[in-house]
Amino acid sequence: MDKQTMRLAFKARRQAMSEEECNERANALCANILASKAYVEAKSIMAYLAMPKEANLDALIAHALKVGKKVYVPVCISKSEMVAAELTSLDAVTIGVLRIRIPKEPYACIAPTDLDLILVPGVAFDTAGGRMGMGAGYYDRFLADVPAERCVGVAWDTQVVSESIPMDVHDKRLAALITDVQSLQFK
Template sequence: MTETDISSSELKKEIRRKMLALRRALSDDEAEKKADRLTEQILSLPEYQKAKRIMAFLAMKGESNLDRLIALALSEGKEVYVPVCLPERQMEAGRLLDMDHFVKGPLGLRDLPKGYDTITPEELDLVLVPGVACDRAGNRLGMGAGYYDRYLSRVPLEKRVAALWDFQVVEAIPSEPFDRKMAKIVTDTGIIVTKRG
């Protein structure tokens, strides 16, 4: 391992530590207001308006919350899918039929009950991606397990949109060959078209 690898990995750890602390510091009231504004920003995206099949995510505490957006998408007749973690750090998209249809997963997370329908990554029209942080070049920092990077390798770049709180957009994130970039970043205060290449 080279010196650059070590510093890149250390920098990612430092950004992760700082961002998770900021997320934990958000009050429920602040998070709810931010979630409403984030929903409005996503609703304004042409990519969202045209999409018939969307992959979203079920937020953990402090994470950018898409519950209201998911409920609206379902009421508009869009198909909504959420990530389901599989062995060997793989992931699939399971269809969510309504906002009450969950089982409690590990760490108190919401999971789909068994028997859900799936869709291939290539069939999705839009993938809303969570993250710990993103930079304006479209580099994304996740929790470090690589589930999304593996999954997004099969999703065209233009369909990948990060959904984050505004403070999670940072100056720069070290990027490695297996990291998947975002085409846009949507936050509670605006939409960033990433400066790629």
């Protein structure tokens, strides 16, 4: 299966999930992340504010803020660049240019290499650290200089495949993957 066909198939699979199923899976996903050593040890994390039916991290973000971790989320500032903007509350958001929730301005930003943990979404993941994003390359560019061990994929378990995902030279491999069912370490 080529990359575009695979991307469309996995987007359709995600959209077929019910809201109830997404909410149940989100609770299990966030519990698995909360239990991970990477999360426990991180002082600054980058999460994301999920699109509908995407693996939702709101409960994790609320916990991180409550325990005093610095939380950052992606903000697309151009057609090719994304920044990590500080999120101080799940209530202090607005809708960004890609119809994704983002922090209200003004917000502080942090360099990708200064983050302890980056939770990376995707359309599909393989069991060797491969990731397929939405196709615009925002995360691949953002993560280019970040050590792989700080990059953890997060997804519904139905987004994980055993066969290799088609990867380009610039695609970033991840050190781990956490789903609502399992946690995988690579390398």
